[in-house]
Amino acid sequence: MRIKQFAATCLCLISTTAFAQGSCEETDLYGYMDDLKTELKSFSFEVKTGKLTAASSRLDVMLDLLNKSRAEEPFLFREKGLEGDELALRQSQYEKGIDRLIGQMKKIEIAISQNDAGTVKGLLSDVGKSRKKGHRAFNGDC
Numbered sequence: 001m002r003i004k005q006f007a008a009t010c011l012c013l014i015s016t017t018a019f020a021q022g023s024c025e026e027t028d029l030y031g032y033m034d035d036l037k038t039e040l041k042s043f044s045f046e047v048k049t050g051k052l053t054a055a056s057s058r059l060d061v062m063l064d065l066l067n068k069s070r071a072e073e074p075f076l077f078r079e080k081g082l083e084g085d086e087l088a089l090r091q092s093q094y095e096k097g098i099d100r101l102i103g104q105m106k107k108i109e110i111a112i113s114q115n116d117a118g119t120v121k122g123l124l125s126d127v128g129k130s131r132k133k134g135h136r137a138f139n140g141d142c
Helices: 002-025 028-048 052-056 059-070 075-079 084-113 117-138
Strands: none
Touching: 028 052, 028 059, 028 117, 052 084, 052 117, 059 084, 075 084, 084 117
């Protein structure tokens, strides 16, 4: 009897986790961030291979995705049931993180216009650090 109860509990936990993951992946924010990751990988490759002009063509797309992302609410907030002042505080922190990324991308844009590959690479490293920090703070159980 205990084995059946254990198996039923495990099945419930697995299905709940799968459901939560599916819900997260269906949000607009998840799609924007997934597209941003793809663009950022291509951008990074182009910078590393010295193709700054090709890389610069991706900046508008990435800035658009970041601006769309800024208007969204991270799934983690729903997952944790945040409300009221706590939700407002966390949303504000999230928006500041996105604003930081937007600022870094604009600095990259300036460095590319000055053909300064060294600065672009340094700023790209900063973008990666900001991305990791943001994911630790706001990425739900996706």
